[in-house]
Amino acid sequence: MYKHILIPTDGSEITAKAVGTAVSMAKLCGAALTTICVKEPFPYSAISEMQPVPPQEFYDAQERIAAAHVKKVTEAASAAGVKCSGFTVEALHPWEAILDHAKQQGCDLVVMASHGRRGMAAMLIGSETSRVLTHSPLPVLVVK
Numbered sequence: 844m845y846k847h848i849l850i851p852t853d854g855s856e857i858t859a860k861a862v863g864t865a866v867s868m869a870k871l872c873g874a875a876l877t878t879i880c881v882k883e884p885f886p887y888s889a890i891s892e893m894q895p896v897p898p899q900e901f902y903d904a905q906e907r908i909a910a911a912h913v914k915k916v917t918e919a920a921s922a923a924g925v926k927c928s929g930f931t932v933e934a935l936h937p938w939e940a941i942l943d944h945a946k947q948q949g950c951d952l953v954v955m956a957s958h959g960r961r962g963m964a965a966m967l968i969g970s971e972t973s974r975v976l977t978h979s980p981l982p983v984l985v986v987k
Contacts, residue, residue, distance in 0.1 A: 844872045849950040851941045851971075852880050854912035861956035861986040862916050868954065868984075869925045876927040877948045878916035880909035881937035906931060938974035945981055954984045 850865040852858050862878075869876045882905040885898050896904075913929035920927030928948075934940035945953055955972045976983050 845869075845874045845952045846872070847875050847877065847948065847950045848872075848952045848954055849941070849945045849948065850876060850878045850916060850954050851937070851975075852878055852912045852916050854880070854908070854915070855956070855958070857956040857958055857987075859915075861954055862919055864984070864986045865954035866920050866923045866925055868952075869920070869927075870923050874925075874952075876916075876920050876925055877930070877944070877950060878913050878920075878927060879930045879932060879941060879944050880912045881940045882906065882909045882931055882933045884933055884935055905933070936974075938971045938978065941971070941975055942979055942981075945979075950981065952982050952984060953979060954986065957985045957987050 845868065848865050848869050850862055852862065865876060868874070885901050909931035910929075913931060917927045917929045930944065932940050932944065941953065941955075944950075953975060955975060957972045958970065972983075972985055976985070
Protein backbone atom coordinates (compact mmCIF):
# COMPACT_ATOMS: atom_id res chain seq x y z
CA MET A 844 0.00 0.00 0.00
CA TYR A 845 1.84 3.17 1.16
CA LYS A 846 5.60 3.09 1.57
CA HIS A 847 6.48 6.65 2.63
CA ILE A 848 4.10 9.01 4.42
CA LEU A 849 4.64 12.75 4.93
CA ILE A 850 3.16 14.38 8.02
CA PRO A 851 3.43 18.18 8.21
CA THR A 852 3.32 19.55 11.75
CA ASP A 853 2.72 22.92 13.31
CA GLY A 854 2.60 21.62 16.88
CA SER A 855 -1.14 22.25 17.28
CA GLU A 856 -3.52 19.92 19.10
CA ILE A 857 -5.33 18.98 15.88
CA THR A 858 -2.00 18.16 14.25
CA ALA A 859 -1.30 15.75 17.12
CA LYS A 860 -4.39 13.78 16.01
CA ALA A 861 -3.05 13.66 12.46
CA VAL A 862 0.33 12.49 13.77
CA GLY A 863 -1.35 9.65 15.64
CA THR A 864 -3.19 8.63 12.48
CA ALA A 865 -0.04 8.82 10.34
CA VAL A 866 2.01 6.79 12.83
CA SER A 867 -0.73 4.13 13.02
CA MET A 868 -0.98 3.96 9.23
CA ALA A 869 2.79 3.75 8.82
CA LYS A 870 2.98 0.93 11.35
CA LEU A 871 0.10 -0.92 9.67
CA CYS A 872 1.58 -0.51 6.17
CA GLY A 873 5.22 -0.94 7.16
CA ALA A 874 5.84 2.53 5.76
CA ALA A 875 8.48 5.09 6.66
CA LEU A 876 7.42 8.49 7.95
CA THR A 877 8.81 11.90 7.18
CA THR A 878 7.73 14.95 9.14
CA ILE A 879 8.19 18.57 8.19
CA CYS A 880 7.64 21.85 9.99
CA VAL A 881 7.58 24.97 7.84
CA LYS A 882 9.12 28.10 9.36
CA GLU A 883 8.06 31.62 8.49
CA PRO A 884 10.58 33.83 6.68
CA PHE A 885 11.81 36.93 8.46
CA PRO A 886 9.29 39.79 8.08
CA TYR A 887 11.60 42.37 6.55
CA SER A 888 10.52 45.99 6.70
CA ALA A 889 11.60 48.92 4.58
CA ILE A 890 12.33 50.78 7.80
CA SER A 891 15.09 48.88 9.58
CA GLU A 892 14.42 50.64 12.91
CA MET A 893 10.95 49.08 12.93
CA GLN A 894 12.27 45.50 13.16
CA PRO A 895 10.88 44.14 16.45
CA VAL A 896 13.52 41.40 16.67
CA PRO A 897 16.96 41.10 15.06
CA PRO A 898 16.95 38.66 12.12
CA GLN A 899 19.30 36.08 13.70
CA GLU A 900 17.27 36.03 16.90
CA PHE A 901 14.11 35.52 14.83
CA TYR A 902 15.70 32.66 12.83
CA ASP A 903 17.00 30.98 15.99
CA ALA A 904 13.58 31.15 17.66
CA GLN A 905 11.83 29.84 14.54
CA GLU A 906 14.28 26.93 14.30
CA ARG A 907 13.97 26.10 17.99
CA ILE A 908 10.15 26.01 17.79
CA ALA A 909 10.08 24.05 14.52
CA ALA A 910 12.66 21.53 15.77
CA ALA A 911 10.58 20.96 18.91
CA HIS A 912 7.49 20.23 16.79
CA VAL A 913 9.45 17.81 14.60
CA LYS A 914 10.94 16.12 17.66
CA LYS A 915 7.47 15.38 19.05
CA VAL A 916 6.54 13.57 15.83
CA THR A 917 9.79 11.61 15.59
CA GLU A 918 9.46 10.56 19.23
CA ALA A 919 5.85 9.40 18.70
CA ALA A 920 6.96 7.40 15.67
CA SER A 921 9.93 5.92 17.50
CA ALA A 922 7.71 4.89 20.43
CA ALA A 923 5.54 2.98 17.92
CA GLY A 924 8.57 1.40 16.23
CA VAL A 925 8.17 3.41 13.03
CA LYS A 926 11.16 4.92 11.19
CA CYS A 927 10.76 8.70 10.92
CA SER A 928 12.92 11.47 9.47
CA GLY A 929 12.35 15.07 10.53
CA PHE A 930 12.98 18.32 8.66
CA THR A 931 12.47 22.03 9.16
CA VAL A 932 12.26 24.31 6.14
CA GLU A 933 11.62 27.99 5.61
CA ALA A 934 8.98 29.01 3.09
CA LEU A 935 6.62 31.85 2.35
CA HIS A 936 3.87 29.39 1.39
CA PRO A 937 3.79 26.28 3.59
CA TRP A 938 1.64 24.29 1.15
CA GLU A 939 4.31 24.65 -1.55
CA ALA A 940 7.06 23.56 0.84
CA ILE A 941 4.98 20.55 1.88
CA LEU A 942 4.41 19.40 -1.69
CA ASP A 943 8.02 20.07 -2.72
CA HIS A 944 9.28 18.10 0.26
CA ALA A 945 6.91 15.21 -0.46
CA LYS A 946 8.31 15.04 -3.99
CA GLN A 947 11.96 15.32 -2.86
CA GLN A 948 11.54 12.58 -0.26
CA GLY A 949 9.59 10.25 -2.56
CA CYS A 950 6.47 10.23 -0.38
CA ASP A 951 3.33 8.55 -1.66
CA LEU A 952 0.82 9.92 0.89
CA VAL A 953 0.40 13.16 2.82
CA VAL A 954 -1.47 13.06 6.14
CA MET A 955 -2.58 16.49 7.36
CA ALA A 956 -4.84 18.03 9.93
CA SER A 957 -7.76 20.27 9.12
CA HIS A 958 -8.39 23.12 11.50
CA GLY A 959 -12.03 23.21 10.43
CA ARG A 960 -12.40 26.93 9.79
CA ARG A 961 -15.76 27.87 8.32
CA GLY A 962 -17.45 30.88 6.83
CA MET A 963 -15.60 34.18 6.73
CA ALA A 964 -12.56 32.85 8.66
CA ALA A 965 -12.02 30.14 6.05
CA MET A 966 -12.41 32.67 3.26
CA LEU A 967 -10.06 35.25 4.75
CA ILE A 968 -7.45 33.02 6.38
CA GLY A 969 -7.65 30.11 3.98
CA SER A 970 -6.18 26.75 4.73
CA GLU A 971 -2.84 25.20 3.98
CA THR A 972 -4.61 21.84 3.97
CA SER A 973 -7.06 22.95 1.28
CA ARG A 974 -4.19 24.31 -0.80
CA VAL A 975 -2.31 21.01 -0.49
CA LEU A 976 -5.51 19.17 -1.48
CA THR A 977 -5.97 21.44 -4.48
CA HIS A 978 -2.42 21.17 -5.80
CA SER A 979 -1.20 17.74 -4.67
CA PRO A 980 -0.53 15.01 -7.24
CA LEU A 981 -0.39 12.61 -4.26
CA PRO A 982 -3.23 11.24 -2.17
CA VAL A 983 -3.91 13.41 0.89
CA LEU A 984 -5.58 12.10 4.03
CA VAL A 985 -7.19 14.89 6.05
CA VAL A 986 -7.70 14.28 9.76
CA LYS A 987 -10.28 16.34 11.65
